[in-house]
Amino acid sequence: MFNRELVKGSTSLLVLQLLNERDMYGYELVKEIGRRSNQLLQMKEGSLYPGLHKLEKQEYIEHYWQEQSKGPARKYYRITPEGKKILAERTSEWHRYVRLMNHLIGSSE
Amino acid sequence: MFNRELVKGSTSLLVLQLLNERDMYGYELVKEIGRRSNQLLQMKEGSLYPGLHKLEKQEYIEHYWQEQSKGPARKYYRITPEGKKILAERTSEWHRYVRLMNHLIGSSE
DNA sequence: TTCACCTACCTAGAATCTTTAGGTATATAT
């Protein structure tokens, strides 16, 4: 597993990226992030739900409910145009940051 | 400037790396990180000093005082063998994390 | 010699984020 400190801060970027691919509900995001990372990234519900609420308050995402024929209703989230803008900015920030860190810790990877 | 959230978590890695190159004192670390990053990374003293104290408590670094012929004395920090071990681990964690994130946000950079 | 500024250390309190550790409810399988 990754050091907890290292993982901090990039969760909102990850969530925005996944919602940019398709609408998802919270529980699905937790599972999907685990699946895609081979369980290396285990986003806790206690982090994800408040995080989603914050992103929605910032109007980067919005939600709609969808009843299911079986099981509890799902609260789907959709990225907004503003969210796409932020995603693009954050992604390029991420790359700049990685390049800089790799430079500082003496790696060309 | 980078998003504050993005920068979180890698400061101790950076500090250990710099101290692995040579002994430095706190104030020097602030300036050096700024200099090497072209002022993109501005480590605040309020973050650095408590961070150094924590690393020292974990016995990854240790300090010694050095009087100056002019100006205040300097508290130099030196990385310990344990610190070097942790640095190697954290560095490889960093690379693994970056590879994973780049995969998840769909980039080959 | 007074004032501003730089070096060099430090911390308390606020803000933010994550985890822990629950809770509620629906549906299915044993």
Added chain:
DNA sequence: ATATATACCTAAAGATTCTAGGTAGGTGAA
């Protein structure tokens, strides 16, 4: 009945960072 899985949620604790100071020694200009 009971366990398990889905699916939402939050309060409190823990960790880290920033804000916004403080202390002190030395330098340079007016």
